[in-house]
Amino acid sequence: MNDIVFLLINGITVACIYGLVAVAVSITWSALGLLNLSYGFIFSFAGYGAWLAERHLWGEPIFVLFMGIAAGVVGGVLVCLLVFIPVHDKPNFTIRGMIGTLAVSLIGGQILLQSFGPKAKLLPEFFGYSKIKILDVTLTADKIGVIISSIIMLTLVVKWMKSSRRGLEIRAMMMNPHAASIVGIGVRKTGIYVMAVTGAMTGLSAALLSQTYYLSPFSGLTPMIKGVSIALLGGLGSVRGAVIAAIILGFNEALTTKFIGGRYVLITQFTLIIIVLIFRPRGIAGILDKAREA
């Protein structure tokens, strides 16, 4: 029993981190129609930004965390300027945008490799080393910190999207990009906001993950693929669906590791995704009849 709870908490921690990337993928797709596969690069970029800040500016963990988020914003805006803004009004935008983001991640990964070398880096523990014991279960500070900080981030983003003027613009773009541009919502400007916000989320997840795992030029790949899978399961374009999917996949990971074995996590995960997608082709919370037509 203790094992299961431990694994569940692990699963939820990981789900929080990957869920951030998933929500980022989801928002980008639904607001901009851009299938951004360069979150891996933004992830590593943000991680290295945090690492540089820790090395050269100030070693205070909270500061490093915020610098990671800031670096994520920079990375997101960079991808927006390089790919989204030049390509968004050209024919075959979706496929060209996707390949463009892949190209950015290829170039960016190589540049990171050139500048920082293949040696892995480690970020400091942001939340200290304390432990709490609740009902026979030991919770470490970093797990609680990960869960709380990602929930705060997600809540802030959702609040911002619900209540601010910019959020209204982004939601209008999600519903109907064409009509949104007719009523005066700038596609490029909104693109920069969206990419900055999603970059911030990726940056947070990069900082959170790099304190547990190591940071390397291509370490963003797994979180991105996990995030994409979660977004796919939850339904591209739905924040609620992404959260549900992250929880489901976190549970799946914990249960598979416990009962079948760690090697089979991805197999059960994709079997689950395929089964869900066969019955609901647009994911758990995706709208069934209408796809976003970019």
Place this chain on the structure above:
Amino acid sequence: MTKKKNTWKNPLAIWGAKGGNYEVPTPPYKDPHEIWKKTNSYKVPTKKIGRFHYEYKSSNHGNKIWNRLRWWPTRRTILWTKGVYNRKSLKAEKIRKDKRPIFWFFGLLFLAIAPFILPEGNKTALLTAGGIFGIYASINLCWTLIIGTAGIFSLATYAIVGISAFFTCWLSINLGLPWWTLPLIGMFIGLGFGIIIALPALRLDGFYYGLLTLGLNELCRVFITTSKAFGSASGGLFGADTFINQDWTPMTQTYASYYSAFLLLIAALFLFRFVDGKRIGRILKLAPEKKESFAEASGVDYKRARVTVFLISSVALGFIGGFYAAYYRGVAFNLFDFHTVVMGLAMITIGGIGRSEGAVVGTLIIVILDRVLIELGPMRYIIIGVLMMFTILFLRNGLFGIRKQFKEWRNKKKNEVRSTRVERGGEMLPEQSTEMDNKDEVYRKRYDKMQREFLKTLICNEIIEEHKNKPLGQHSEALERVLYYFRRAAMNDKYVVKCEEPFKKYKIMALSGVRGRSPRLVEDKIYPSVTDAYHGLFLRRVQDLMEA
């Protein structure tokens, strides 16, 4: 400074014409053609836009147009030729409508004789790269069938090859299967794996499927790399049976591997030709993305066709996987890397998605960058990334879409230039002239406008003075031109002199131009003599001319 006074001498003066007017001052002569030339000249720079005048056209005879070489025993012609007449010289000529077979022939001929003409120094390295090129080009051709022909955006192509390669390799090592069975077994593995990943393709569309297959690729990678049976310790599985005999000299081995990869490429090209160019490919061309419902309404079962193409490609990919295992005596994990997928995507993107030449040439470019120019180091991946960026930013469909894109751009430019050129004098709006039945009227108006423009330049005090002195009779050249124009005017609203009382009262009227409808009075002014009335009428017409 005194202006040179221009005078006109009345040619009738020698007979002593009554009423004088022997010599009058007049404006200098103006060429009426000038305005004509000015109006008809192009106001924008006209650039030469070529029409293939550089293209070689073989001579022809009218009777020989139908004598064509054919592939025995089919009715297919070897080259698609067309007999035409040269527009300039009216000579009968033959043109090649489709020159791609020529390029294919020479390209493949080069690949076939490459081992004998490559420089001796780095021949082995180049031939090894050539072998890699053959295998990757074959994989990319199958991938092009899936993405381009079937329109299924699958990123799990390299996963199928990898799975097939790993399983056949494992079978060969553990059961001792000979090399020639590996591709055949690989076909079945490819089919099985293809069926599994084709299932969601029926329900998901476009990019959902792309993302799913990306995940499947990762799944295969993780599953294989963590599996002890597949050599998680040694970074891959090695020791499969191979068709390249270890007893041969190293050069013979290189030649054998190069030519086997070349044969694989030829086979993949044939597969592409027979899937994409035949019935199944044709019906899929009717059902591009977002036009599926039209295809369905036309009686095309596009889903079935898509899955068929997908499964055929999967079988071929499985074959390539088995071949891969037998070729390299094993297989490494990097076949499942995300990096490999990105490189493959770079190959087909740079060449152009959906075309066989795009897949092959794109593969060639990337293989040269990746495997031949190794001394560039990690820089070469940055170059590949920049090439990809360039392709998606500026090209609509890769290298082989440039021709079409350029043609479209040129037509656009041509139309822009043409639209600036058709502007003549603005005498009639374009939509008016389309509505007018009598097109002569359009031209008459244009001519009329030019004439009025010219006549305006003639009006000056001299000719008004001349007319005042002598309204009738012979006049100077300039005045005569103006008067001819006035007299030729249409009957409606033409000014005429009305005699109220002979030698005392004259008035100016305008004709209605319609039979039976009386003229209208234009002014109340009374002229004392007919000459005064003539001049008043002339002034009125001059005023109308200058104001129009």
